[in-house]
Amino acid sequence: MGAILQYVQSYLSSDKTPGAAGNMFWAFVYIMLVFLGLSVAVIAMNWLERKILAHMQVRLGPMRVGPHGLLQPIADAIKLLLKEDIMPAEADGLIFWVAPFVVVLAAFTVFVVVPFGPTHAITDMNIGILFMLGVSSLSVLGIVMAGWASNSHYPLIGALRSSAQMVSYEVAMGLAVVSAVLMTSLNATGTGTLSMIGIVQAQLAQGEWFIFKFFPLGLIAFFIFAVAMVAETNRAPFDLAEAESELTAGFHTEYSGFRWSLFFLAEYSAMIAVSSIAVTLWLGGWLRPFPNLLSGSTWNEVFSLVPGATFLFFAAICFYNTARMPKHPYFRVQTIGLAGFGVVLGLIGLVLFVPAVSSRVQDIFWFSAKVAGFMYLYIWYRGTFPRYRFDQLMRMGWKVLLPMGLGVLVLTAVVALLQSYLWHP
Amino acid sequence: MAPVATPFFFYLLAGIMLIGGVMVITRKNPVHSALALIVTLLAQASIYLMLYAPFVAGVQIILYAGGIMVLFLFVIMLVSIDRSIRERQFNSQWVVGLIAATALGGLFIAVYTKGTSIFPEHALPMIENDNTQKIATMLYGQYMFAFEIASLLLLVAIIGAVVMAKKRI
């Protein structure tokens, strides 16, 4: 018993990830935490997307289930779980059954290496970024399997489209990633790293986020990645695989109920995954903003208050809306619910002010805030852009992004080489 | 954490690979074959990890499972397979083929039973941490020429594939 306790405690003082420290207990705890956080994020994302999109489109969005529709995702989840699971008679049973799980597995596995903080990752792989790209590319297989197994025209075309699209944009994406990885090698030893934590630490050591590195090269690489990642996740304006006006619902036309919801889950967690790659590679991962401009312990103090303040701000919004609720007995439960939600947010905010908590959670907060920014972009794109046509999409991937990616890669290498010659002749 | 070459994982992965391999060559439907091959490839990537070769494992996943196999699936879906499923699956020389393969297997067994002694008892120590960096140094140093030739090969392959698959150029 004591030995187990000691095993559990031994990690707490460590400055490594549980995977790197070889501590199975904490690795398991982290896996559970990431899984839980991801599920909550997907649920929140579902609600936020509907609300933000609705407000962009001069409507209210879900308002009925819970205050301001807060419980809508849960109601939807229950509905989807209770729905009949239909399998077409002519479908290839096994593959039809396995496909959604493949997609979900691919989307969730990448989070093994996502660094939420210097110690807040399940493990730190030597080939972290390669692993992420590789595993996220496996979701294509699930999509192709789903489309083919449905044994129907529209899903098949949707699957072909999305596989062609994802394979094409992976190339441009890979080139952009390589140019960022190249930047990690600008240190005394001259060797870079593929490890996700190492990449962020390289940005910390160089005192510069890679998006600003070799301006505008880092920015262009980031832009290429930002475009490719939208295409990679099959979201608007690149949502051809599920373009409802053309292919009804694309590769998941024949899916229903629980298995359809798995595709939904996978889509959103894939969005979070690629956003976290972008954040890690170019936006400094868990580092707080303005590390150079606003440096010093005072500013550190100020920035450590931000997480708590953010939650208090959300709580304040909740209370403001509670006050605006109609004063009618019919709305009593909803008003109380909203106030309760505000109280919970406020309590979380207050807890985050405790220095011990704040210092441990700050990294996660900054990382999540940056990812949340990307999530907002995704919603914004969806509200603003029409959909690309397939040949235009391909032309953009191969004729615009790929040459740009190659150019940026070569230029980055040239500039890095010049710099190293000038600094260490 | 250094990968532990535990017997359990080795036998598990080896089992998966062999079952997958058998499925590849026995399934009627090429899509099933391709999926079995993907499982085999992923298991092999895990075996690479056990062999202290993380970079090769990553390349295996990203290139083989994510690239080549998607290409295979793509082509299988383009060509209609309805007819080939209904046809005979094995060619007429299958007996000869099996005998040749068995002979080759016998050869392998002979070589391995005779040559076991040349393998060292314990593998030499290997550091995993800078595996990628070392491979990069070798690729761009000692194997530079081979690397360039490989890139040329890929270019030729791309052009060849386009020329052959395109209806009108």
Added chain:
Amino acid sequence: MTDPNTTLSHLDLETPEKPFLDANELVINMGPQHPATHGVLRVILRLDGEKVLGLECVIGYLHRGVEKIGEHRTYTMFNPYVDRMDYVAAVSNGLGYCETIEKLLNVEAPPRAQHVRVILTELNRIASHQLWLGTHALDIGAITPLFYTFRDREEILKIYEKYCGARLTTHAFRIGGLQYETYAGFEQEVKNFLTFLKPKIDEYEELLTTNRIWVERTKNIGKISAQDCIALGVTGPVLRASGVKWDLRKAQPYANYKDFDFEIPTGQNGDTYDRYLVRMAEMRQSVHIIEQAVNALPEGPIMAKVPKVIKPAAGEVYHSIEAPKGELGYFVVSDGSTQPYRVRVRPPSFVNLQALDVMCRGQLVADVIAVIGTLDIVLGEVDR
């Protein structure tokens, strides 16, 4: 892969089953339950990969026999039925029918009625174009304009509701004039609406006109030449976008359109983008017409002298108006009884839909969606 039940005519689709990579292969049924066919249109597409080799429209899923019903109703009783054809432009349909019967009876609606008719019809044109814009943009993947246009279309429907009690199938006009006098504050409300709408049209254009994806998706898509348009009898914005300056409001002025000053917007390329621009310009022109009409709204009676039982002399008449979608014509034959002997409607959507095949050949599947959207068809009118 081929659907054995597809009936094929001019498209020699009955090639033997060939694999997908080969030319003349894939035959796909788009619709009748497809989200982007604007109702129950079924399009049989012959595809080479994603390229359209040809297509055929199968219609009739919404056939209600409106023309036949006309033969069994009195002239007055048939009036509400025409609203159900192009249900998004019900007022235009009513105007066409009423004017046709008036022509048959040789009566003319009084000036005040004419003005109100023009106001309501032009409002209807704006509403129809707004609905077209929203759904067309939705088909191309821009989901937001739909909500903007529906928000503003609502204001028009409110004016209708206040005027005659109905929002969609309004039955606003009667043979010989109007049933209802305008309500108090009608003019002010219309004027308010116009000032409200002008910036909104700019807002739609802001979202789309210079949006690169929108331009790429619509420029040079679904091109049709002026000759083809004329040969196929295509009318309305589709014809004008191909560069033909043909608008029945100018060419054969009906109601009192000759009193108003307005332009006929035309395009040059005859592609989807031009049709979009033409319709946007038409909305502005309609605003201009309504402004003139509402400022010069005369006093006076709203109903001409029309007998209680309409019994036109035996004869036939064809009258057409410029509906939002093109030339809407009514051919009515009277045998001297209280019921028409024959009512034939020339619906613009039906005729324009013929051009779909010409416009889509050589384009991609995704463009078929855009072209169906840009033709602005209403299946209620196509099938009648």
Added chain:
Amino acid sequence: MESLLHISTLHYLVLGAALFLLGVIGVLTRRNVVIVLMSIELILNAVNLNLVAFSRMWGGLHGQVFAIFVITDAAAEAAVGLGILIAFFRNKETVNIDEVNLLKW
């Protein structure tokens, strides 16, 4: 038993040999070109496994580098092979390797 539980290079080599054999059987007996190509992938993978296992045994990286070259080669081979397959399928409408006999008139 002891030798079974202690995983040595030989274990990997035997696994590689087994995969190689499976691949050879697939190439020699199947009629479907796609499956033949996949069997070739199996063979290449068996070779890779051996290379990496030897690289582990000698503590060097040459085997791994060579494995990467083999993977590159496999990609090229798959692209060209599938290109040929598509061209063949377009002409003959079959993926049957027995009918690849244009040289036999």
